Amino acid sequence: MDIASVVGTIVAFALIGGSIIIGGGTFMAFWDAPSVMVVFGGAIAAALICFPLPNFLGVFSVSMKVFFWKVEPIKDVITQIVSLAEVARRDGLLALESKVAEVENPFIVLGVQMAVDGTRPEVMEDILRTELDAVATRHRDGKAVFDCMGRFAPAFGMIGTLMGLVIMLGDMSDPSKIGAGMAVALLTTMYGAIASNVVFLPFAEKLGFTNRQELLMMEIVIRGIMAIQSGENPRIIEQKLNTFIPPKQRASEEAA
Amino acid sequence: MILLTKLSGDTFVLNAELIKYVEALPDTFVTLTTGDRVVVTEPPEEVVRRTIEYHQHKQLMPSATPLRESSGAAWTT
Numbered sequence: 001m002d003i004a005s006v007v008g009t010i011v012a013f014a015l016i017g018g019s020i021i022i023g024g025g026t027f028m029a030f031w032d033a034p035s036v037m038v039v040f041g042g043a044i045a046a047a048l049i050c051f052p053l054p055n056f057l058g059v060f061s062v063s064m065k066v067f068f069w070k071v072e073p074i075k076d077v078i079t080q081i082v083s084l085a086e087v088a089r090r091d092g093l094l095a096l097e098s099k100v101a102e103v104e105n106p107f108i109v110l111g112v113q114m115a116v117d118g119t120r121p122e123v124m125e126d127i128l129r130t131e132l133d134a135v136a137t138r139h140r141d142g143k144a145v146f147d148c149m150g151r152f153a154p155a156f157g158m159i160g161t162l163m164g165l166v167i168m169l170g171d172m173s174d175p176s177k178i179g180a181g182m183a184v185a186l187l188t189t190m191y192g193a194i195a196s197n198v199v200f201l202p203f204a205e206k207l208g209f210t211n212r213q214e215l216l217m218m219e220i221v222i223r224g225i226m227a228i229q230s231g232e233n234p235r236i237i238e239q240k241l242n243t244f245i246p247p248k249q250r251a252s253e254e255a256a
Numbered sequence: 257m258i259l260l261t262k263l264s265g266d267t268f269v270l271n272a273e274l275i276k277y278v279e280a281l282p283d284t285f286v287t288l289t290t291g292d293r294v295v296v297t298e299p300p301e302e303v304v305r306r307t308i309e310y311h312q313h314k315q316l317m318p319s320a321t322p323l324r325e326s327s328g329a330a331w332t333t
Contacts, residue, residue, distance in 0.1 A: 117264050
C-alpha cells in the first residue's frame with residue numbers, strides 16, 4: 001500500500017469539495033447526470049476503441065496497482081544478491097540451490113537456477129533480458145489505457161459543453177434561464193478536466209514510475225547474477241551494484 | 257583438447273590452447289583468452305594435469321598419419 005498515492009487522491013477531491021463549500025456553492029449545483037455520461041462514458045468508449053477488450057478490462061486491476069504495487073527496495077535486493085554471492089564464494093555455485101528457497105524474488109530465483117544449471121553466460125543474459133523486455137511491454141500496455149483516457153476526457157468535456165450551449169441557444173425564449181444553462185454546460189468541461197488531472201493522468205504517471213523502479217531492480221539482478229556466475233568477489237559485486245543507488249541509501253557503507 | 261565436466265554434469269571438450277587462468281573460487285573457473293569463463297567440476301590441479309598431458313600428447317603425435325582408434329581419443333581424460 002503506497003500511502004502517498006492514497007493521500008494525494010483524497011486530498012485532491014477534498015480540496016475541490018472544500019473550495020466549492022468555501023466559495024458558497026452547493027454540491028447539488030455541481031451535479032449533472034448528462035455531463036457525467038458524456039465525460040466518463042465518452043472516455044471509456046474512446047478507450048474501448050483504442051484497445052482490445054482484455055487490455056481495457058485489465059484497467060481495474062491495473063488501477064489497484066496504483067495503490068498496492070510496491071517494488072522491493074533496491075537496497076534489499078542488493079543485500080540478497082551479495083549474500084548469495086558470499087555463499088557461492090564460500091561453498092561453490094551448487095550451494096546456491098539450497099539457498100534459493102529462501103529468496104522470494106522470482107527473478108533472482110530464475111537467474112540463480114540458471115547459474116546453478118551451468119547455463120552459458122550469454123544464453124542466461126539473453127533469457128533474463130528477454131524477461132525484462134516482456135515485463136516492460138506489459139507495464140507499458142497497462143499505463144497506455146490511463147494515458148489514453150486522460151487525453152480523451154477533457155475533449156469529451158469540451159464536446160459536452162458545446163452540446164449544452166447548442167441546446168441552450170436553441171431555446172432563448174426565457175432569458176432568465178440563460179445563466180443557469182451556461183453553468184450546467186460549463187460543468188461538463190470541469191468534469192473532463194477533473195477526471196483527466198485528478199485520476200487518469202496521475203495514475204498513468206504513478207504506473208510509469210513504479211515500472212521504472214521495477215526495471216531498475218531487474219537490471220540490478222541481471223548484473224548481480226552475471227557477476228556471481230563469473231565468480232566475482234562479493235565485495236566487488238556490492239560495489240558494482242551500489243553504483244545504481246545514491247550513496248545515502250547504500251546498504252553497508254561501513255566507515256573504514 | 258581436454259575433456260572437462262560442467263556443473264550440470266555434461267562433459268565437453270575444451271581447447272586447452274586457450275586457457276588463460278584456472279582459479280578455485282571455490283568452484284573451478286577456467287578463464288579463456290577469448291574472455292569466456294567456464295565453470296567445471298574438476299579441481300584446478302586436474303585441469304592443469306590434463307592440459308600438460310594434452311601438450312605432451314600433442315608433441316608425441318606423429319604427423320600425417322591418421323589417429324588409430326586404440327591410441328585413445330584426441331583429447332586427454
